[in-house]
Amino acid sequence: MITAGTSFGSDVDDIDTLVADPLALLVQWLPPHDSELRPLAALSTIGRDGIPSLRHVLVSDRDATGLYFHTDSGSEKVAELAANPVAAMSVAWPELGRQVTVRGIVERTSRAAAADIYRRRSRYLQLLAWLNTHDNARLSAYDRRHLWAEFDEAHPVLDPPERWAGFRLRPLTLTFWRGDMLGQSVRQQYTLTDGRWSGRILAG
Incomplete structure (x- = not known):
């Protein structure tokens, strides 16, 4: 049985009160990096043609500075981030009636930090x-699976490939949505201005 406390993070007791530190709430909502159900996030970047580009990525980790994801440095999203290092990420937990959306600045992490995340990944990933490629x-499909099996057998231990890259999304806005089966859903939206967070409550 899936429980909020073990798989999806947890929430504050008083959900109607704005929090002083929304980044701490973000960390509390998201499960730790070693959870079996690390969430997929919808990642939106600005395409090189100016049209928004959207895909899902695994949230590698989270801390008091933002959200982390990892990908191939040759991917389209990395080219888009190089041209315009801003993005939005959204994670939804339908089972719990929760959704968080983060908008902010994206920066590349160090190779050592990215390698550490790689070592925590499943063998498949x-x-x-x-x-x-x-x-x-x-x-x-037959040749892909044959190549996969051969490579797997030949490399019992793997270091990350050169093109493995990590990124951190530093939030400028955080929006926490909470559903309510018995009433109106609401959002808490927080904005970072001059190093300080301010919040407001909005309709869901």
Whole structure:
């Protein structure tokens, strides 16, 4: 059975009161990096054609400075972030009636920090970081699986590939949405201005 406390993080007791530190609430809402149910987040960047670009990424970790995700440095999203280092991420927990949306500045993490995250990844995701290439995608399903099995057997221990990269989204706005099966849903929206957070309550 999935429980909020073990799989999805937890909430404050008084959900109607604005918090002094919304980053601490963000950390509290999200599960730790070693949770089996680390959330997928919708990541929105600005496409190089000026149109918003959206995909889902695994939230690698979270702390009092923001959210972390990791990807191939040759991906389209990395090119978009190089051109315009801003993004939004949104994570939803339908089972709990919660959603958080983060907007802010994206910065690249150190190679050592990215490698540490890689070592925590499942064997499948470690292999995927090496084999998820455009060339391999053009192979047949049979050939892709054969290549995967051969590579897996030949590399019992893996370090991250050179193209493995980590990013941190530093929040400028945080929006916490809470549903209510018996009444109106509401949002708490926090904005960072001159190093200080201010909040307001909005309709859901």
